[in-house]
Amino acid sequence: METIKVGLIGFGTIGAGVAKILIGKQDQITKATGRQIELVKICDKDLTSDRSIDLPSGVLTDNLSEILDNPDISIAIELIGGLEPARSFVLNLMKAGKNVITANKALLANHGAELFSAARSLNRTIAFEAAVCGGIPIISSIGTALQANRIESIKAICNGTSNFILSQMEEKGTDYQSAVREAQLLGYAEANPSMDVDGTDATQKLAILAQLAFGAEVDWKSISKAGINCVDAVDIRFAKELSYRIRLIASAQQSPNGLELNVSPTLVPESSPLAQVKDAFNAVQIIGDSVGQVFYQGLGAGQHPTASAVCSDVIDTVLGRTAITFKTLKLWNDQNEKVVIKDPLTIYGRSYLRFCVKDQPGVLAEIASIFGKCNISIAAMIQREEPALDHCVQMIIMTHAAPEGQLRQAVEIIAQFPFVHGTPIRLSVQD
Amino acid sequence: METIKVGLIGFGTIGAGVAKILIGKQDQITKATGRQIELVKICDKDLTSDRSIDLPSGVLTDNLSEILDNPDISIAIELIGGLEPARSFVLNLMKAGKNVITANKALLANHGAELFSAARSLNRTIAFEAAVCGGIPIISSIGTALQANRIESIKAICNGTSNFILSQMEEKGTDYQSAVREAQLLGYAEANPSMDVDGTDATQKLAILAQLAFGAEVDWKSISKAGINCVDAVDIRFAKELSYRIRLIASAQQSPNGLELNVSPTLVPESSPLAQVKDAFNAVQIIGDSVGQVFYQGLGAGQHPTASAVCSDVIDTVLGRTAITFKTLKLWNDQNEKVVIKDPLTIYGRSYLRFCVKDQPGVLAEIASIFGKCNISIAAMIQREEPALDHCVQMIIMTHAAPEGQLRQAVEIIAQFPFVHGTPIRLSVQD
Numbered sequence: 078m079e080t081i082k083v084g085l086i087g088f089g090t091i092g093a094g095v096a097k098i099l100i101g102k103q104d105q106i107t108k109a110t111g112r113q114i115e116l117v118k119i120c121d122k123d124l125t126s127d128r129s130i131d132l133p134s135g136v137l138t139d140n141l142s143e144i145l146d147n148p149d150i151s152i153a154i155e156l157i158g159g160l161e162p163a164r165s166f167v168l169n170l171m172k173a174g175k176n177v178i179t180a181n182k183a184l185l186a187n188h189g190a191e192l193f194s195a196a197r198s199l200n201r202t203i204a205f206e207a208a209v210c211g212g213i214p215i216i217s218s219i220g221t222a223l224q225a226n227r228i229e230s231i232k233a234i235c236n237g238t239s240n241f242i243l244s245q246m247e248e249k250g251t252d253y254q255s256a257v258r259e260a261q262l263l264g265y266a267e268a269n270p271s272m273d274v275d276g277t278d279a280t281q282k283l284a285i286l287a288q289l290a291f292g293a294e295v296d297w298k299s300i301s302k303a304g305i306n307c308v309d310a311v312d313i314r315f316a317k318e319l320s321y322r323i324r325l326i327a328s329a330q331q332s333p334n335g336l337e338l339n340v341s342p343t344l345v346p347e348s349s350p351l352a353q354v355k356d357a358f359n360a361v362q363i364i365g366d367s368v369g370q371v372f373y374q375g376l377g378a379g380q381h382p383t384a385s386a387v388c389s390d391v392i393d394t395v396l397g398r399t400a401i402t403f404k405t406l407k408l409w410n411d412q413n414e415k416v417v418i419k420d421p422l423t424i425y426g427r428s429y430l431r432f433c434v435k436d437q438p439g440v441l442a443e444i445a446s447i448f449g450k451c452n453i454s455i456a457a458m459i460q461r462e463e464p465a466l467d468h469c470v471q472m473i474i475m476t477h478a479a480p481e482g483q484l485r486q487a488v489e490i491i492a493q494f495p496f497v498h499g500t501p502i503r504l505s506v507q508d
Numbered sequence: 509m510e511t512i513k514v515g516l517i518g519f520g521t522i523g524a525g526v527a528k529i530l531i532g533k534q535d536q537i538t539k540a541t542g543r544q545i546e547l548v549k550i551c552d553k554d555l556t557s558d559r560s561i562d563l564p565s566g567v568l569t570d571n572l573s574e575i576l577d578n579p580d581i582s583i584a585i586e587l588i589g590g591l592e593p594a595r596s597f598v599l600n601l602m603k604a605g606k607n608v609i610t611a612n613k614a615l616l617a618n619h620g621a622e623l624f625s626a627a628r629s630l631n632r633t634i635a636f637e638a639a640v641c642g643g644i645p646i647i648s649s650i651g652t653a654l655q656a657n658r659i660e661s662i663k664a665i666c667n668g669t670s671n672f673i674l675s676q677m678e679e680k681g682t683d684y685q686s687a688v689r690e691a692q693l694l695g696y697a698e699a700n701p702s703m704d705v706d707g708t709d710a711t712q713k714l715a716i717l718a719q720l721a722f723g724a725e726v727d728w729k730s731i732s733k734a735g736i737n738c739v740d741a742v743d744i745r746f747a748k749e750l751s752y753r754i755r756l757i758a759s760a761q762q763s764p765n766g767l768e769l770n771v772s773p774t775l776v777p778e779s780s781p782l783a784q785v786k787d788a789f790n791a792v793q794i795i796g797d798s799v800g801q802v803f804y805q806g807l808g809a810g811q812h813p814t815a816s817a818v819c820s821d822v823i824d825t826v827l828g829r830t831a832i833t834f835k836t837l838k839l840w841n842d843q844n845e846k847v848v849i850k851d852p853l854t855i856y857g858r859s860y861l862r863f864c865v866k867d868q869p870g871v872l873a874e875i876a877s878i879f880g881k882c883n884i885s886i887a888a889m890i891q892r893e894e895p896a897l898d899h900c901v902q903m904i905i906m907t908h909a910a911p912e913g914q915l916r917q918a919v920e921i922i923a924q925f926p927f928v929h930g931t932p933i934r935l936s937v938q939d
Contacts, residue, residue: 111835206653221820221824222648223820225815226816353781367525371805371806375799382798385799389655389656398829401829405540405541
């Protein structure tokens with residue numbers, strides 16, 4: 078029986094999960110694959126922390142060259158995260174003849190083109206099921222099972238931290254800051270959760286999905302993005318009143334004038350599948366021209382779900398399925414037809430707007446007149462008698478679909494009125 | 509560029525859908541696969557019906573030997589359904605050197621062992637993504653993406669007709685017969701829907717999933733099965749009152765004493781993902797030891813979703829992924845370790861019971877005493893003052909978990925009481 082030797086770089090939470098599967102389930106994997114898959118080296122700076130796993134002696138090292146320079150290791154798993162040294166490591170591992178598996182969405186979103194081009198010229202493969210939505214097999218679904226489809230749209234809840242925080246606010250009526258603290262306490266948010274709550278993480282994942290599903294090479298920084306850090310408890314309440322729930326949605330949609338990409342806290346109808354996604358769960362809704370709507374839900378992060386995805390890539394790489402899929406998909410290939418990305422300012426969409434306004438005559442007329450001038454039609458409006466802070470009231474306006482540029486302009490003009498306090502809040506609305 | 513020639517047998521609804529994709533999207537598929545996939549022959553008895561598709565002349569034939577004896581055709585798609593002649597066709601096609609793709613769940617549930625053994629000895633492959641849950645890529649997910657997991661349980665809504673009927677009854681308050689007629693009118697149920705509404709179809713699909721996820725070779729006829737044809741409008745109402753919805757659930761679950769298999773209309777908590785599945789949608793909830801809970805929802809039937817699954821198998825077969833997966837999974841292989849199937853009578857579960865009883869003193873005491881004697885604990889009970897037919901009242905009893913055998917015995921005894929009218933109704937309950 079053939080033995081495949083695997084090296085793992087990064088022995089944190091996910092790394093330990095991968096080691097548990099590759100070592101603990103070795104018999105099962107051998108039976109399933111007909112190959113002995115052996116985790117022979119794990120490289121990490123930290124050689125002492127307890128990861129609740131018994132490693133054979135000599136496996137753990139802080140010297141990368143024990144993987145890089147070992148010609149018997151044919152598969153390397155990169156789980157250190159971040160851009161450097163992950164980028165150099167992956168390039169060097171491929172140059173050293175290893176196929177790479179990574180869970181690093183930031184790396185792919187920033188350096189996908191360079192890494193995939195290097196992989197092609199070195200005749201190596203890169204697999205990345207764990208980089209988007211952890212345990213949900215969304216990368217393999219789009220890359221293989223849905224391949225007879227022209228994908229029309231993807232809407233993803235791909236940041237578990239954000240979903241957990243929104244879910245807490247929704248269910249317990251807590252404010253944003255308390256929900257963040259609760260998420261940190263339970264391990265769903267890092268000490269500094271800014272990449273999660275400002276939408277960066279979701280935007281990087283969306284850039285990867287856009288490449289995979291639409292062949293679109295997009296700079297993730299150019300995607301129009303908002304995070305959940307602008308959502309207040311009052312927005313959750315008003316959304317509920319309007320029969321919506323708020324979710325951080327990363328959305329990609331084909332349109333006649335190009336691919337529309339957006340990451341934003343979004344009001345989704347409370348009866349929609351996306352609205353049912355609670356706590357740290359992730360979900361993806363795909364519409365394909367043949368298959369119609371397919372919906373996936375699962376755990377997007379955490380040791381075991383992410384390790385499940387990494388190990389499925391290991392098995393696929395060992396069996397040769399990865400090589401076929403890698404060659405077929407031609408990801409981040411500059412020979413691909415260029416996909417037009419629509420200018421965010423021209424994307425049509427509905428908005429939920431919240432203005433904190435002084436409780437005085439003429440306010441509504443002034444605001445309404447700006448919408449009229451900007452050619453934006455108002456679908457619904459709520460204003461309550463209960464005063465907010467500083468003798469202001471909250472005014473909620475739901476618009477009909479209008480171009481992003483016009484909406485921004487209208488909100489900017491209204492924000493300058495002396496009777497408007499603070500920054501107006503704008504969320505997307507989906508039906 | 510290599511050209512792969514494909515033959516299609518069965519030019520009904522699904523067959524026409526497959527032809528539309530393979531012909532209409534030929535350029536897209538060629539670009540994606542790097543091969544020219546050519547649908548060269550379609551065989552059907554009916555040469556005249558309009559399928560809204562322009563075929564090149566000479567493609568449609570009623571002579572199977574034009575596929576069987578054409579050595580250039582390397583892939584054959586079987587879409588005629590049923591057992592014979594489908595079984596002989598598939599065997600002969602493989603003997604003639606063709607890899608087979610089928611959407612035929614009855615064929616696999618009845619003759620899987622024979623067909624897969626023949627495929628192995630002939631060095632051919634069989635792919636069947638479309639046989640279970642149509643457009644949901646559940647076969648490839650279990651067979652590839654979740655392969656690092658030990659699957660613990662599967663709960664599937666895999667019969668769209670049943671789900672549509674239950675959904676109609678739930679939303680419109682209609683009775684079973686009207687909902688069936690509505691389903692027939694809209695094309696969601698056949699003129700004779702018995703295989704759908706008596707649970708046969710779901711049971712055959714469960715047998716396939718049990719083979720794929722657990723390696724269990726099970727005679728589908730031995731699986732404990734009930735269909736939705738026993739569900740009355742009153743059950744939908746009572747379920748709602750108890751905060752449940754009724755779904756036809758095909759369930760497979762690992763237990764210390766073997767694999768538990770069951771198909772039954774089931775009360776699922778109204779907040780659960782399965783309860784959100786409406787209309788003709790299918791859904792599958794899988795729990796894996798690493799990945800945790802993954803949930804899939806999509807269209808389980810219909811021309812386009814099913815054709816999407818068939819064509820994904822075509823592409824996988826062309827690219828060579830099917831050959832790898834086929835070899836790895838060793839499905840229906842008598843060399844596999846035997847998986848113990850638990851005796852249905854020993855499976856523990858909760859039940860919803862409805863008795864139509866005469867409105868007279870002592871009835872509840874007599875019924876309750878039988879449950880006590882059979883050692884079954886009652887969790888909830890509803891009896892209403894409003895009389896049902898024949899001066900009877902409906903008595904609803906929800907039990908705690910008890911072995912199937914004891915429950916059957918209790919119900920049989922109670923059914924004999926002179927004050928019980930008609931057949932008691934028993935549904936499963938899941939929490």
